[in-house]
Amino acid sequence: MKDLKRKFAAGLGSFKLSFFALFFALLTGAIAIALSGYSPIETYKAIIVGSLGSKQGIILSLSSATPLIFTGLAFATAYKVKMINIGAEGQLYLGAMAGAVVGAYITGLPRLVHIPLTLLSGALVGGLIGILVVFLKVKFGASEIITTIMLNEIILLFTSYLSSGPLKPEDSVIPQTHVIQETAQLTRLAPRSQLSSAIFIAIAAAVLIHILIKKTPLGYEIQVTGLNRRAAETAGISITKMYLITFFLSGAIAGLCGSSLVMGVNRRFVEGISANYGYSGISVAALGAYNPLSIIFSATLFGILKSGAITLNRTTAVPIEFVDAIQAVVVAYVAAPRLIEAVLSLKNKIGLKKEKSLNRQQNLAEGEVIKDDGNI
């Protein structure tokens, strides 16, 4: 009983933090909308109606959420060992390219084999990029932050080269690859939509990662490594191994996102297949307090915002990029429990209900305090 209460209190702390972070982000967004000469209330109303008011809207919300579950999960997984994987974007592109190649050029396989094979090809190349990053870090001390960003640029250029050159169908004018075989296509859950069975794969991945981290000795080792590297070493845990495992998983999940996009949405690799999903994953993970299960919800939330903004774009003049801005602000707020506390205590001063120390609860909940080591 006491345990339950304790867990509940801790969970509540990070939930509260995420809630206020989102709230303040939307508030900031409202101010920005007002400053650009639109009505914030009308805009938000239109977003809600657009995303949740119709079956079409809900489907769009879910399909927008799917890649975000993957990329949010990818960021959070690496972050469990306090490694920053900003490379989800690149890993996604490479995964998509692998999926497009395996899906298009391998023929004659039954669906039951071709689909997993194509999915896993994406996961594999994404994971290998993760391994490369860890190799550079462990062997040379190269910061994973910079290497992943550089690899993003390199991979984008590389896939763009492939899709505009060697792999481009002859009759195509834009950079893209051949359509994949039907045996490699994921089922669409609704006609004329982008919602595919990929969403189940995403949710399954989140649940599996959650179980891995919370319930297994390996997950315990991952947690220890993330919280105190030297203590992990002293306890006989190989840091390199933990880095390799988590970064491989992280890259694999991002790669899976890529191959599932090819298989479920585009049916081929196209340039710009990801609408910055890799980067949005950072916001999704932060809002979900790096908890795999919460990430399903935070991704859905951003999915709703996005699909709302898409419909919004058709009806009013508020641009869709506005969602990116809100996502960016969310990261800032979630990362700064002390900031939220300060804002809340401002409210206290004008006589609103007092909030308990959010910051402390947050620390207890996840121990997300990390030290910068100054090395890059």
Add this chain to the structure above:
Amino acid sequence: MELIKMTNISKYFHHVVALDGVDFYLNKGEILSLLGENGAGKTTLMKILYGMISPDSGEIYYKGQKVNFHRPLDAINMGIGMVHQHFMLVPAFTVLENIVAGAEPSKGIFLDIEKAREEVGELIRRFNFNISLDDKVERLSVGEQQRVEILKALYRKAEVLILDEPTAVLTPTEVDEIFVILDELRKEGCSIVIITHKLKETFAIADRISVLRDGKMIANNVDPKKLSENELSKMMVGREINLGVKRPAKNIGKVRLRVKNLVVKDGGRKKVDNVSFDLRDGEILGIAGVEGNGQTELIEALTGLRRPESMELELNGKKLEGDANTFLRNKIGHVPEDRLAMGLVKEMSVKKNLILGYHREEDFCKNIFLDEKNIEKYAEDLKAKYGIKASHIEDPISALSGGNQQKVVIARTFSRDPDVLIVAHPTRGVDVGAIEYIHGKLLELRDRGKAILLISADLDEVMTLSDRILVLYEGKIVRECQQGELSDVELGLLMTGGNLEMALGGEI
């Protein structure tokens, strides 16, 4: 003349009392020993005087005038200087830069380095400091760094000097040197506060003693000439303590661990230089040495944390090689030198910390999952057995006191029935009660036939517990001796590379 007066000072940290209505005073030209054990509030009180912490209540008077220090600069400007326990120096700067930074002489906006050199040089001559201004601080010994800190204060014209545990990191010889300097400063009219928990030094230099216990001032005006060490320690702790009672080993058994030709290099330098020794069942083998003479590297090699350049290690007569995991699985227990940095995960629960390093052993796992139920039972068991004061085994380690944190480490290691124990600084920064407890546990394990290697910077600890002592200097074992064979002065000399025969021959 009363130079400083602090009245009714109170300070709370998150509703925990650190200082409770403390009165304090300092006279001109005296050396005051502010005595108390770890966590008594000595440093907090002095940080308040130095403007680093603001008190929740109370007043401070300097030269009869009420003052309010909001930041260290206010105190510095009034002529108060503080040398912190962890030196506040920039390793990458030169001695000169370290001394003047923050109060630099200038030509316009530019640094007047020549003037700085003159002024500091003058100070060095006046007080006979032996130090070179252009050396980088990272290359200085601890004793030299301390002198830089004192120079920093003197350069800012300090009349009051607060030193926080100034001898904690010094060798006996360096302690003598610093005392000479302090004596010199006292003659020049400087007033000095020494924060310490060491009685010996208090008696050696203090004019007056103030005793803090649990945030309260127990006695403000103790004359060191009128009290015995025992009376004073009782005052400090609040009860009789039994530290320093020797209990020699009764049955030392066969060789359990044999170390031969251990060499550890770091950046081309030999940190451990051809060390060989045997460790037997039922004995505590102590390593005495000034920190930084290869202890860390020795521990790392003997726990598998680092691959040495060369080592032949035999455990139970069989060759042993591998990583930290291999060593743990071969029943070599390790109490690491820094519990929070290496031994514990402070955000994790007491429960989870109690299985760290042993989490893959059979009783903690079920199939591919952790066996939560068993782990919980195990943790409750250890909590009771080792008297770990935590309200719940789900509490994070950070909620525990230093002593209880160390008990978690000890409980974890000692309960897995290790054959060999590598124990580093087991009582660093813990209160006297925990020290007694941990010493008792170590002796108990030894008497049960375990082989224990004890590495400690606290020479008294090594001398009390060890059945045999190895003196480590610059990575070499310069002497082996039995318990009680050498005095602390003799050991101190060996620890600093001195030659016993010559030194004693000359003196006597």
Add this chain to the structure above:
Amino acid sequence: MMEIFNILEIIITSTLRMSVPLILASTGATFSMRSGVSDLGCEGMMIGGAFFGVLGSYIFDNAWIGLLFAALFGMLFALQHAVLHVTFKVNATLSGMSVNLLSAATATLLLQIIWGRHGNSPRVSAFSKIQADWLKKLPVIGEMLAEQNILFYLSLVIVILAWIYMFKTNSGLRLRMVGENPQAANTVGINVVAYKYFGVLMCGLLCGLGGAYLSLGQLNIFVDGMTGGRGYIAIVINAFGGFSPIGSLLGSLFFGFFESLQTIFQGKLIPSNIVRMMPYILTIIVLSIGIRSSKAPAGVGKYHDE
């Protein structure tokens, strides 16, 4: 013979041109790192500078006012980093990334709102080549120098001033002390928070100027993604150059040289996409083996009151 000289001239001219944004940004990074603040927000500050530089120039039809805008908005994004990391103690990586995400989103959003355009801004007045005939007459290097605009010369002046500030003035010594050991700086009465803010804001200012060079110096429009990771590359250059302004200058020239090779190879033997990978691959190589000996200020990421 003439041919080789011509190619050499093209390479040097373009090296200098490619170096300017890197020089400015990496010198900015120097200020940030020397004050003990990790500088992962450089990219965002550059984007801010590039975009608002164009906006300023668009509004006032004056490149100099654009430059002023770039500096101010670079500092504004830096302020976000400083407030989050220095005041509210957010992990510098997350704080820096939030700057990058927000400034990129802001730029795209404002492109939409102000001009109703995706991807790029309209053309605005920009900086042109410096008008100095005497410069052209200098032997060998004259032509190459005359090809540069005023910002090139400005960046050199900034590097020298930054170096003098950091290593020859009282304030510079204090800045470095804050970066090496904020607690120590605090105990001798240095205002640690103020110096950190100063370091970060200087970083924002210079990164803003670096961004403006891209939009107003090399081109006369803002294009989405035009910074192309130069903010991150600048971070690596800064470490490569030993966290010193002069080192940053030399490192930038080195990277600028490799970027300029693109202009030679582009569209010839090798596909342009492949050629354009070069600076990124170089960054990874330098990061892996080029900066091992360079030690970051010891106090990066540390606070004076913890």
